[in-house]
Amino acid sequence: MVSYRKRGNAWQYEISYKDRDGKYKKLRKSGFLLKSEAILAASKVQTEHPNLLTVKSGSESLVSYYQRWIKVYKQNAVTPITYNKYENTAKHAIELFGDLKLKDLTKLIYQERLNKFAETHARRTVSCFHKQLRACILEALDEKIITTDPTRKAVITGHERPKIAKTLNYDDWTTLLANLDTSKIGEMIIYLAAVTGMRYGEIVGLTANDIDLDKHIINVNKAWDYKYKTGFMKTKTHSSIREITIDQQTVYRLRNFEKNHSLSPSQPIFMNSHGHILVSAEINKILTDRLSALNIPRITFHGLRHTHASILLYKGVSVLSVSRRLGHSNITTTQSTYLHIIKELESQDQDKIISILENASK
Template sequence: MKNEIKKPPTESQTFAEYYESWLRIYKKGAVREVTFNRYQMTLLWVKRLIPNLVLRDLTRLNYQDLLNRYAECHEKQTTIDFHHQLKGAILDAVDDGLIDRDPTRKAIIKGRVPRSKKAKFLNQFELHKLLSALDLSGSLNWDWFILLVAKTGMRFSEALALTPSDFDFSRQTVSVGKTWDYKHGKGFVPTKNKTFSRKIQIDWQLATQFAAMVKDMPENKPIFIHKRIFNSTVNGRLKKLCVVSGIPVISIHSLRHTHASLLLFAGVSIASVARRLGHASINTTQKTYLHIIKELENKDVDLVECKLKSKSYLFYYCYELAVPVYGVSSCM
């Protein structure tokens, strides 16, 4: 048959050849295109680092050597991802009897020391200056887009996909259930996972403004898309606004960080911020905003210390524990 997949003999099949076939059979069409592209990148590294290694000869020793060589020019988290993308194929090969034992067992993950990463964001004063510089006098433009992202914390592709039907002005919410594929020009695509889909509460002023702007627009067409759009287009406009406002130049994604940071500083719980941002796990929020969380914890320590020194607090504490209060020392 013409369409029959020709496989090299099992004894001589290289791991790179097996992995390429495995991707085509198990992953192509089953995962998002962006995810499949990451698998393809892993395949390129396999071809580069172990082009001639026969599948049956894959052992713990040469697999560890593969990880070590990859880790020489990648950070640890990237190496972990590389390992996980290979492991699925390798375990299938073990199940099919192509490899005698699991060579990924007890693998040691190494990697370069990660560069210091700190989410760049504006403080409340700087954000106010930016929003004051927006031109909101006419029809929907990129200034309206910047305003929306700043006040909702949406991802760039999520905000691009918004249609009039996504707004519930009576309840003051915006529904996020899809994204816009601006990179490949494929239009609407589903969100990556269920946690990305959510309703975001907006303030009455933003609701009133957008109600007026979208009232005559088609219900299911994106409100910001009229032609092919690129991330650099919006970032270029944002850069000009930052320069005019005399504030640090940030990207559109940094507006998302700004939104989350200001919520955390305002006392909103990490769990609520995670839901609003559509993070897959609260751990993602904690890792991204670790520096802010630590700063807030330091403030909490000061607050607790201040409260503990307060006589009124000590009286209340003794009362709750039914301790006789004859003086501050009675409950200490």
């Protein structure tokens, strides 16, 4: 039911409706110079919000709605790590949007705040932030809390990370290995990555029980959540569970590392005395400093995995063996990742084939 009355020099509309508990509520708005303007505004509200409950919901802040949304829709539906990402988005949203109400969010405001976020973050991070926030806003649109999509056609920008080399060449790889002080936790981690191709989470998830130095084998059966610190977790894929054969030099270094550190059978061997495991930023800094000291081009820690695989392929190890050592789910993954190397080796093979045929016909 709608009624209109004049208050001083302005008109007001009043709409009566029932809330979720069946109690009557009133929605009022004044300040219209003409009665016809009040009638038009009331009609618009009733059209856009048939049950009128969503009008009040529009006064909730974007951040508050997002926090409720992830708790209802995501908390028990995604992994703790993924949920942590949604919570990080909430923290950024608080800084960017503050107490801004859902009903006051416009395309211009959304784009301005997204651009501000992009000033200090990589494009990929901005894209993830936008994707999670937009999913929540579209839910508000479905509920008719808002009537338009302020995220539609949003432009994603961000800092492009400087390009760095993906792998080391053979000489730089051997130089790095020879100059690592593997009595130190960080440099032992780097050494293992370079000679096994293991992922960072797999390495820092190793316990003493996972290493059989007599058989020269490292068992990869779990990983460590170094980013969100939730403890041990499953490997990336089932095929990531594998045995990796190691050489005598690696066995020697691991034995010395064990002598210099008090290791618990069930505790990660690279956890320090304070219960801390290096996060990716810390291990990458150690690697960068070591490479710089040796005058070797900078690569990321993950680049050690690519370096290991590339060197094995160049040295004639089969793609299948490399794939299994890396823990890829199938050989196609390995082939697509190292296609440039495989093509180069194929070209060399063609030369070998011609040489063999020419020698056979003499």
